[in-house]
Amino acid sequence: GDSVTQMEGPVTLSEEACLTINCTYTATGYPSLFWYVQYPGEGLQLLLKATKADDKGSNKGFEATYRKETTSFHLEKGSVQVSDSAVYFCALTPNQAGTALIFGKGTTLSVSS
């Protein structure tokens, strides 16, 4: 079945460091891909998305490119801030109406000043 695999955390960085969180997927057809972020004590928020191969999603300095050849959607940021500390979830929806949003297990990011 369809699945999402994320790098295990926690990821610990200093402020202004570069961030990459790896995400790969297994899916039939052409899924849509998403990154969600969960700040401490809150629900999930959609961070960015991409719906077809080579699309780049971007928001709040974060970027991810839909790479069909490597089935990947890695999350990147050039300079992280303490306020970026959160849990990041990679997710996909198969290209079928009414089906579920399939999540990875999440990667915890901790940024220190």
Place this chain on the structure above:
Amino acid sequence: NAGVTQTPKFQVLKTGQSMTLQCAQDMNHEYMSWYRQDPGMGLRLIHYSVGAGITDQGEVPNGYNVSRSTTEDFPLRLLSAAPSQTSVYFCASSYMDSAPGAQYFGPGTRLTVL
């Protein structure tokens, strides 16, 4: 807009008790869903609805019931609580043309079953 609201924020139940987790949205979204979040497991879909009167099962539906009598509300019922249902529960919603990928999530309900 209040967005997606959930009540209660915290709940402790004893094994065998029943309860209803409330979820409401004020964005006129057709699609609503319930997820549970467990450590190291990500989020898993329990039930979802594509409109009033229409519900369907997700990945982990056993022990839960839902109904959708209005567009705004989508309550989740635990029929007979078990310790395995200790989890954080999230309700989410979206318009159908962005469902189920781009959803708005509520703040969650942390449930403990003793």
